[in-house]
Every structure is written in C-alpha cells, then in structure tokens.
Amino acid sequence: MECVYTTEFKLMYGMLFSIRSFVSKMSPLDMKDGFLAFQTSRYKLHYYETPTGIKVVMNTDLGVGPIRDVLHHIYSALYVELVVKNPLCPLGQTVQSELFRSRLDSYVRSLSFFSARAG
C-alpha cells in the first residue's frame, strides 16, 4: 500500500509548495490565511498549514464549503494529542499509530458532509 501512495504524496507536496508561493506573490494586499482551497470540475482540495509547517489536506466533493475549523481540529485534537504526545511516534516519520488512524477515520466519518455512499 505504501508504494502506491508515495509518488502521489511527492506530486502533491510539490504542487502545494508551488501554489503557496504563487498565491502569496500574486496577492494584491497582505494575505491573512493564504492558500485555502482549489477546485476542479470533479473535486475540491482543502488546505490548512500550521506555523510549524504541518500541512493538512482534505479532498472533498464540490458542494463542501470552507472547512478550516475541521482541518484545525484534525491537527489539534488528533495529530497533537495522539502523535506529538505519543513517545513511540517519532516526528517526521510516517505515523504508525493505529489509534490515530482509527480516531481520524471515525472523525471523518462523523462529519456532516461525509457520505457513507462514497466509501
């Protein structure tokens, strides 16, 4: 499973990095939050970055509005509590904690815009 996703992750990182710097250069006034999301005719990609450089990305349907608070919750209540505070999860490496994975999964499933139909 890991091999399939690694290329995708690299592509995504490169793209996000470029978009972020593009957005800040093109902005006519001082930016507040910076790059928030982009959408195509098929999906919408939401982006949230912390001062420490942790990036939270979520892809949703087009009908979903701003979900900055959701992404922030994923960072503070899930990542910080279950990964940063976990002595057995070294920062910077792939998260191995099953607890993090299962809590994240149930949280996403509980979101109002999550549809079980889509799996």
Place this chain on the structure above:
Amino acid sequence: MADTVLFEFLHTEMVAELWAPDPDPGPGGQKTSLTVLESMGFRVGQTLGERLPQETLGFREELDVLRFLCKDLWVAVFHKQMDSLRTNHQGTYVLQDNSFRLLIPMASGLQYVEEAPKFLAFTCGLLCGTLHTLGFQSLVTAFVTALPACKFQVVIQKP
C-alpha cells in the same frame, strides 16, 4: 498550576534519553535503564510523600495509606483517581487505572504493548518511594494487557 503536558513531555524525554545511546541494549542494559527510571520515581515519590499528606495522623493502617495513594497521590500527579483497588488483606494490593495518562496517547488496544513497561517504570518507583516515606517497604510491579489500562501490584514487605 502548571500545564499537565509539561510532565508528560518531560517523562517522554526521560525514557527516550535512557534508551537513546543504545536502542536495543539487550536484557542487561534494558534492566539498568528501567532501574534508573524506577529510582528517579522513587526519589520523587519520597519527597511527594513528605509534601502531600494534609493530615499528620490520618494514617491508622496500611489500607489508609493505599487509599491515599489511589486518591490524593494519583490526583496530584495524574489528575484523576485510581479506578480500582483490590487486596488480599495479606499485604498484596492491585491498583488498576483504566486510562493511565501516560499511555493514553499511545494506543487503545494491543499496539505498543511490549513498549509499555518503559513508560511505567518511573511510576512504579513513585509508588514505592511514597510508601517508603510513609513507613512501608514495598515491591511494586506494573502489568499491561491492553492500553491504556494498566495495573500496579504493590506487595508490602513485612519487617
């Protein structure tokens, strides 16, 4: 009151530091690291045992002291009471915490069970040290079957 995470982070670093020079020290080295953690906990427990108890003559018997550990000590260090205390009335007590603060972020089930003892050594020493100041020699061991629950077995040594 200091933020509770400060102690958690410090504890994480203590364990990491003792295991850092040699991630797999083998049975001999590992035992030393556990002993170091336990003796640190012991000294902290000794001083907490002096500082914490509010009433001077509150402890009439062994069971009172154990109750003090489960209530006052646990609340002071982990901000919750021990979930259960069992005894055979012959000097052996089993203290059970169903959601031990230092294990909560790690897992909810069987993942990381082998690593858990490192994170309990300091606390075993803590219990032992507090008992020592209050006049009891003891042997404390910890058991984990499924995180974040754990049990501390306290055996009071007869003089």
